[in-house]
Amino acid sequence: MQKLLRTLGMAIFASSVAACGLVYVPDVQQGNLLDKKTVEQLQPGMTKRQVLVLMGSPSVNSPFYQNRWDYVSTVAHRGGPMKVRTFSLAFNNDVLVARLDLKFAGIRQSFTTRNTPERPHRLTMHFVEGPFTSLEGLFEFTALGEHGCKVELLLDFEYAGIGSSVLKMGFQALATRMVDDFSAEAGRTYG
Structure with missing residues (x-):
C-alpha cells in the first residue's frame, strides 16, 4: 500500500512540475x-x-x-x-558563383553571376544564367581619405522575357539596395 501511495505521489508531483513548465x-x-x-x-x-x-x-x-x-x-x-x-x-x-533572387510586384526571378574581386578597387560581375540576355556589372570602391570610401555600382543589363519593364524597375531597386548594403556593412565593420 505504501509503495502504491509513493508511486501515486510521485506521479502527481511529476504531473504538477510538467504542467508548470519546469521540465527541461x-x-x-x-x-x-x-x-x-x-x-x-x-x-x-x-x-x-x-x-x-x-x-x-x-x-x-x-x-x-x-x-x-x-x-x-x-x-x-x-x-x-x-x-x-x-x-x-x-x-x-565547379566554381562558386553568386546567385540572387529578385521578387518584385509578384514576379520572382533568379540570376547567377561570376564575381571577380580586384581588391581593393573593384569587383566585376559577369552573367552566368538567368532571365537576362546580358548582364555586366562593376562595383567600384574609391578611397575618400583615411575614413571613407565611395561605392559605385555600374550595371548594363538587358532583360529577356515577359514583364521586362516591371523587372527592370525591380532590378534597379535591387542595385540601389546592394550599394546601400555595402555601405551599411562597411559602417558596421569599420565604424
Missing part, C-alpha cells in the same frame, strides 16, 4: 548548422572541393541540378516553433 526541454537542431564565420569565408571562385572542406556536405544535392547545393537546418528553441533556414550555393564549371 532541450533545443533541437537538425541539418547543416552553419555559423556566420564559416559563411563569411566563402568566396566566389572557390572550387566545389574547397567549399566541401569549409562547409561540409550539403543537405540537398539534386541529381537534376548538380551545380546547386542547398544547406538546410531546422531549429526549435526549447519546444518553441520550428525555424527553417536554407542557404543555397551555385556553381559554374
Whole structure:
C-alpha cells in the first residue's frame, strides 16, 4: 500500500512540475548548422572541393541540378516553433558563383553571376544564367581619405522575357539596395 501511495505521489508531483513548465526541454537542431564565420569565408571562385572542406556536405544535392547545393537546418528553441533556414550555393564549371533572387510586384526571378574581386578597387560581375540576355556589372570602391570610401555600382543589363519593364524597375531597386548594403556593412565593420 505504501509503495502504491509513493508511486501515486510521485506521479502527481511529476504531473504538477510538467504542467508548470519546469521540465527541461532541450533545443533541437537538425541539418547543416552553419555559423556566420564559416559563411563569411566563402568566396566566389572557390572550387566545389574547397567549399566541401569549409562547409561540409550539403543537405540537398539534386541529381537534376548538380551545380546547386542547398544547406538546410531546422531549429526549435526549447519546444518553441520550428525555424527553417536554407542557404543555397551555385556553381559554374565547379566554381562558386553568386546567385540572387529578385521578387518584385509578384514576379520572382533568379540570376547567377561570376564575381571577380580586384581588391581593393573593384569587383566585376559577369552573367552566368538567368532571365537576362546580358548582364555586366562593376562595383567600384574609391578611397575618400583615411575614413571613407565611395561605392559605385555600374550595371548594363538587358532583360529577356515577359514583364521586362516591371523587372527592370525591380532590378534597379535591387542595385540601389546592394550599394546601400555595402555601405551599411562597411559602417558596421569599420565604424
